[in-house]
Amino acid sequence: MISQLSWKVGGQQGEGVESTDKIFSTALTRLGYYLYGYRHFSSRIKGGHTNNKIRISTQPIRAISDDLDILVAFDQETIDVNAHELRNNGVIIADAKVNPTVPEGVNARLFAVPITAIAEELGTSLFKNMAASGASWALLGLPLEVFNKAVEEEFGRKGPAVVEKNIEAVRKAAEFVLELTGGPLPEFQLEPADGRQKLFIIGNDAIGLGSVAAGCRFMPAYPITPASEVMEYLIKTLPKFGGTVIQTEDEIAACTMAIGANYGGVRALTASAGPGLSLMMEAIGLAGMTETPVVIVDTQRGGPSTGLPTKQEQSDVLAMIYGTHGEIPKVVLSPSTIEECFYDTIEAFNLAEEHQLPVILLTDLQLSLGKQTSELLDYKRIEIKRGKLQQGELPETAENQMFKRYEFTEDGVSQRSVPGQKYGIHHVTGVEHAEDGRPSESPVNRKKMMDKRLGKMKNIKVTDPIKVDAPHETPDLLIIGMGSTGGTIDEARGRLAEKGINTNHITVRLLHPFPVEEIKPYLEKAKQVVIVENNATGQLASLIKLNVGYAEKIKSMLKYDGNPFLPAEITTFCQELNLVWQR
Structure with a gap:
């Protein structure tokens, strides 16, 4: 049996890829597995290739995997784009309707399943997402009743007939694939999970929940990827607590309305991405000058301008610190986990009111939209401080x-x-x-x-302005990151340790004012410092050099192609750097 597995589903945007992933992930969460997801999607409503990759483990994980065990494909493009990630002798479950083929050079087992045909037999092609999920579930040999329960929870509001047809789609696809394989594949049998209850949410939802818990009762906002889910969460939730959400005409109005609400004594926040924050800069200056508390969420994405609105980047750091004209006090926080998204949102509201200034909560697309397992939140930790x-x-x-x-x-x-x-x-x-x-x-x-x-x-x-894991007094490498890179760095560190390279790790959680005294001792002791960030100019590295020094030790590992870091990339970079230093 194995302790972890990687699964991906792909197809054309708008044809049910998200639904396929949702039920599959929900059922695994019910069993107590830890999950970490990454969603690749196009910057359009319908059409264009999209996929969702889920890593499943019996232990906590905070990084996407380098490779892939099972690929579920609704079209040939999904196979062509993603098959290179498959491990040797990995599995492709593809819709037979597209006459799927395995690309040359890929060693994978292809199972053509009549996913669309099964759905259409039941009345509509909409059931194909359940058929695809059922085929995947069957290969893992996990209890079907758990999967069916997740189907009931998802579709129960649509009535028993819809639930029954979805479950039938699951059953037929499962039976078909098991007939092809002769039963669940032994190499994909997961060790039992711990069965404990956990959360499986995106960072944006954790921020939304945190704002409610902090006493926020008003959110003006303008929709923008990848921040819209904060607003969508609060649209459903705030009215239950006497609050409201207003969709404004633009981000300027959103920010000034949030400032006005806070001036009136109501805790309020707004959320946007880089282009929206650019429009808010004058208003943020107003909050600083009038000493009005306000919380603003910036979910970073690929820029500049419209850039890559659905892709990963961490390029707003310096803009959030220095973007306003004139000089004002502000705080820039950078959570790195789902739990931190929740607790840091509460702390952001407290800091804003205690010090009467704007607080910016800086996340990135992977943390904002990547669905992850989180331990249950401790509501006893919540403390409201209104200064x-x-x-x-x-x-x-x-x-x-x-x-x-x-x-x-x-x-x-x-x-x-x-x-x-x-x-x-x-x-x-x-x-x-x-x-x-x-x-x-x-x-x-x-x-x-x-x-x-x-x-x-x-x-x-x-x-915790910085999060530190420093088991070595004088490490070969000190690796520093921010936001969603933390889990990937930790996984790479495990591989580096196997190669005899000792590492310490710091995640910077407070970007402004910069925690100089906290971070300085670790830079002093490290032989070399690697700073990992998703931008082209090394913005976190610039902050460290400016505030702490040690420029001669610092090497930047930068990635700005729209994709998050993989553990193997960080491992290779650090290993090569260490070899050069030893020479």
Whole structure:
């Protein structure tokens, strides 16, 4: 028996590839397996090749696999594009309708299954996704009743007749493929899973759930890949808690409405991708100048301009830190797991209100849309911190005197009132202002206000600004990454250890203000430093060189072709670098 397996389904976008993957993955999750998925899709609604790759394991995993065991193909293009990933003697389950063939040079077993024909016999070709899933499930020899239960959960709302036909499609395809193979394939028999309940969600859903748990009750947003799922999650969820989502006319409106809601005392966020964040920059500056808390999610994708809207990249880092005109305080957080997406969203709201500034939650497409197994979340960890928001009665002000909303304080954070509070009236403007908000061009006041706002940064305290796995006092290599690269780096480290190369690993979770003191000791001790990131200019490496130094030790491993890193790529790069250094 094996402890892990890789499975992929592909076809034309819009023909049910996602449904095939969804039921298959749900059933495996019910059994307690750990899963990690990567979805390749085109930047159009229908048509164009799409595939979803799922890695299945009895142990936690956070990386896609280098190769593939089973490929399910709805068309010949799927075979042509993906067959090179198959292990020697891997399996292709293909729709017999397309007269599938195995490309030259690929050593794979092809099973042509009448997937479309089975579906059409049951009344509609829509059932072919269940037929394809059933054929895959049968090869693994897993209990069919678990799969059927997942089908019932997915289609139960459509009535028993629909459920029965889907289950029949599963049964017929399973019987057909087992007749071809003579039974489940022994080399694909998975070891039993632990059976524990787990979550299987995308990062965007975890962010949506985290925002609800944090007390967010309003989200203005404009749809954009790969951020739209945050909005879609909250459209369904926020009304249950008295909240609402508004689809705005553009990202400028979305950001300014979120700022306005927070000014009114309601926790609000917006979410977008790089092009949307570009439009928000002036509004983010407004939040910094008016010291209004706001949380903004940036799900990075391939750029610039429209770029590669459905592909992986990590190229917004410097823009999120330095993009606004002028100088304002802000926090940029970078979660790296599903769990961190949830907990960091809550922390983002707390930081925004405690320090009265914008907080940007920076994810990437793989983390945002790649479906992954997560342990159950601990809601007891949730703590709401609203900082100096005055929720009770304010002290009486003298006649003709306004509330000192921007009063100079030791920590740079002033008392905050909301509209309608007695004695809380003050002036709000995007121009420089005095303590009561009235416009001021006094050079003395200007310097004091700038120092007040920027002085907040020295008090920023974030839970685990870096995540460290450093078993070696003086490692051959220190590997540093951010976002979704963490699991891939860890898997590569295991392979490097087998080759006698000692490594430590740091995932940078706080990008601004940069955690210099936390990361510096590890750079000092490392012989070499490899920084792994999905961009062309080494933006994380630039931050480290700028803030910490050690440029002579640092080597960048960059990938910007739209695909996430594979463990083998990092292993090869680090092994070759170590050999060069030893010479």
